[in-house]
Amino acid sequence: MTDKLKPLREQIDAIDAQILDLLNRRAQIAQQVGHVKAETQAPVFRPEREAQVLRGVAERNPGPMGDREVQTIFREIMSSCRSLEKRVTVAYLGPAGTFSEQAVYQQFGSAVEGLPCASIDEVFRSAEAGTADFGVVPIENSSEGAVNRTLDMMLQTSLIISGEVAIAVHHSLMTKSGNMDGVTSICAHSQALAQCQVWLNQNYPHIERRAVASNAEAARLAGEDGTVAAIASELAGAQYKLGVVKGHIQDDPHNRTRFAVVGTLQTAPSGKDQTSLVLAVPNKAGAVYQLLAPLAKHGVSMTRFESRPARMGSWEYYFYVDVEGHVHDAAVAQALAELQGNAAFFKVLGSYPVSL
Amino acid sequence: MTDKLKPLREQIDAIDAQILDLLNRRAQIAQQVGHVKAETQAPVFRPEREAQVLRGVAERNPGPMGDREVQTIFREIMSSCRSLEKRVTVAYLGPAGTFSEQAVYQQFGSAVEGLPCASIDEVFRSAEAGTADFGVVPIENSSEGAVNRTLDMMLQTSLIISGEVAIAVHHSLMTKSGNMDGVTSICAHSQALAQCQVWLNQNYPHIERRAVASNAEAARLAGEDGTVAAIASELAGAQYKLGVVKGHIQDDPHNRTRFAVVGTLQTAPSGKDQTSLVLAVPNKAGAVYQLLAPLAKHGVSMTRFESRPARMGSWEYYFYVDVEGHVHDAAVAQALAELQGNAAFFKVLGSYPVSL
Structure with a gap:
């Protein structure tokens, strides 16, 4: 075997030497970029630029290496180069x-x-x-x-x-014993119960479901009481020594949590962006529909709409809206200008690349 | 600024294209390696080979990219290529x-x-x-x-x-209130108390210290009782809603946990290895000293020695010993052969690359 592997490993070593050389040439240029940015006080981290690089390498990737793996490697390369800037x-x-x-x-x-x-x-x-x-x-x-x-x-x-x-x-169904014997209720945060609804209907249609403050609280209850099953992360379950009855029970296997990156940086367009807004209108019939009309008029897609009761001020609800595109796109800019005219409260939270 | 940055970014893009090309050439060769290994049923993961590559790139790294960053990138490159083999x-x-x-x-x-x-x-x-x-x-x-x-x-x-x-x-000192008012005892696993000894002597010499089963248990106690402070990870503290009085209180800022990778694979020498053994001798004076004499004789350094009471069998203690070098090194092989002759129980747990 060694005879056949040796020349292949020598080829890999030669490639690694070239990659190492290129990484350091890239790092040198990154340092020059850092100097230019320092002169002009420009930000070190440019999310739109990094999103473009990651999308670009995946698009141009001929394989056999996977697109995801290529992106993971380039994320580390950019991270290392960036740390040389600052x-x-x-x-x-x-x-x-x-x-x-x-x-x-x-x-x-x-x-x-x-x-x-x-x-x-x-x-x-x-x-x-x-x-x-x-x-x-x-x-x-x-x-x-x-x-x-x-x-x-x-x-x-x-x-x-x-x-x-x-x-x-991922959500898991867990109990003190690791099985469902004697269990009379299933506890979780209401969102988690909703996300596991189909699975629960199929498997435990007759067990009472109880919404509690958080999934961690559900895990704590299950740890104290053998008649309670909890839906929570396995990390929370482990803290309360629960056994897993069944893992990954959420109806959508691609269940995700979204995080926002907040800062003082205005992200430039990356080519595939979205814009987040908060709006409020006086509470009268048809007001919301009217409010959103400019989006349809300018062909701007709304990807998320969420209302939330206001805790102060003169309107009853805030609306959190995500739209496709960047505030620098002409259609988005026009739609938002008109929208602002209709709204009692209007704030652009930011435009940024859609997550990978 | 854009004028100065543009040519630099074009250079970076050109380098990225070359890196992408090299990554895929490396992946292709990795696939060939996979075929050769499959024919001979050789293992896909070779820790000694990966340790050599990681040490090699750090040694040959001219900078400006940091050695650690280069290793992180190459770890991901090898991981991606390996996943194409299997x-x-x-x-x-x-x-x-x-x-x-x-x-x-x-x-x-x-x-x-x-x-x-x-x-x-x-x-x-x-x-x-x-x-x-x-x-x-x-x-x-x-x-x-x-x-x-x-x-x-x-x-x-x-x-x-x-x-x-x-x-x-890292260990943190935590309480329900986030301060030390009214605290009469500090709880933690005995090892954690020992690791924070100097800091505790300097800062809270008069508060009683109490060893409990685990740091997680200490955190649970502190969550229930405001007179108890816990030493634990912040992750454990968060589960019991504790406030951090002071973070990173362990005396050694480089406090580490060691993990063993276990499998059926005999790791070949990487050039910088260690070997783990378990030994036992009848409990008589001088037996341990005598037992270890072959190491000194053959110039093999012992890097760790730990005794542990046996729970069965005819001897009272097991000794867990780490030595520098690989069982394939002549000096180590000779020392171990002699050592085995002296010992009532002798097991080589493995030879493997020293962790980075």
Whole structure:
């Protein structure tokens, strides 16, 4: 075997030497980029540029290496080069080891300084004060319900969204015993119950479902009471010594949590972007429909629409809207200008590349 | 600015195209390697080869890119190429999101199939049964005390150690309130108390210290009782809603947990290896000293020596010994042969590359 492998390994070693050389030439140019940016105080991290590079290598990838693998390698290459310009610090909802930390690495690669914070508010404060260059916060979280606090903070903050990251989230059914004997109720956050609805209807149609404050709370209850089953992450289950009855029970196997990257950076168009807004109108019939008319008129697609009760002020609801495209696109700019004219409250949260 | 950046970015794009080309040429050769290995049923993952490549690129790295960053990139390149030969499955002590999972990625890169297991025993069983190609188990764990179970399993298993991984571990002092008002005791696993001794003597010399079963248990106690402070990971603290009084209090800022990679693979010499053994002698004065004499005689350095009470059999202690070098090195082979002659029990756990 060694005879056949040896020449192949020599070829690999030769290729590695060339890659090493190219990596360092790339790093040298990155340093020059850093000097140019320092002169003009331009930002080190350009999400639109990195998104373009990652999309580009996947498009041009002839194989046999997989597109995903190629992107993972290039994310690390950009992360390393960027750290030579300046080490980027990113605040996130700690502690270390959570999905939030995973989101930081997925956006910035490993050559980044993570700053775990105790609360979503602290993530915003760190990025507003400049202690961190960016913050990463859950914006649409299927299990922890953290989205509300993030949305509230988005209304007040001077920060804008410069990117988004999606992370796969899995739910498991767990009990103290690891089986369903004697179980009379299944507990979880209402969103998690909803996300596992089809599976629960098929498998445990007659067991009562109970919505509790969080999936972690459900796990805690199940740890104390053998008649309770919890739907939660296996990480939460392990903390309360639960056994897994069945893993990955969410109806959508591609269930994801979205995180927003917030900072002071205006992201330039990358070619495949979306724009997030918050709007409010006085509460009268037809007002919402009327409000959104400019989007249809200018052919701008709405990819997300979510209403949320206002906690103060003179209107009853805020509407969180995502649209396709960048504020620098003519159609989006015109639609938003008209939309702003109709709205009682209007704030652009940011334009940024659609997550990979 | 754009004028100055544009030519630099074009250079980077040209370099990226070359890197992409080289990555795919490397992947093609990796596929050929896979065919050769398949013919001869040779293993896909060769820890000694990967350790050599990683050491080699760091040694030959001219900069400006950092050695660590270069190694991270090449770990991902090898992981991607290896997954084209065959996707490697690795069992680890779950759930996902723990240090054990981090150890898997640090050894195998991201293009690997992780298999979270509920216990250390199950990790061994998965790798013994061939459900997983390898298992990753904590062998010297500063906080969870898992080491004992791993050491016991090492005595019985047919698996050998084919690699090791070291992961940084941090301890924090935490309470329900986030401050030390009214705190009368500090709880943690005895190993964690020992690791924070100097700091505790300087800062809280008069507060009673209490050893409990695990740091997670300490966190649970602190969550229930405001007079208790816990030393634990921030991840454990967050589960019990504790506030951080002070982070990173361990006396050694480079505190690490070591993990063993176990499997059926005999790792060939990489040039910088160590060998792990278990020994036993009848309990008589001078026996241990005599036992180890062959190491000194053949100039083999001992890097670790740990005794552990036997739970059965005719001797009282097992000795876990790490020595520098590989069993294929002449000096090590001679020393071990003589050592085996002196010992009542003798088992080589494996020779493998020293962790980076």
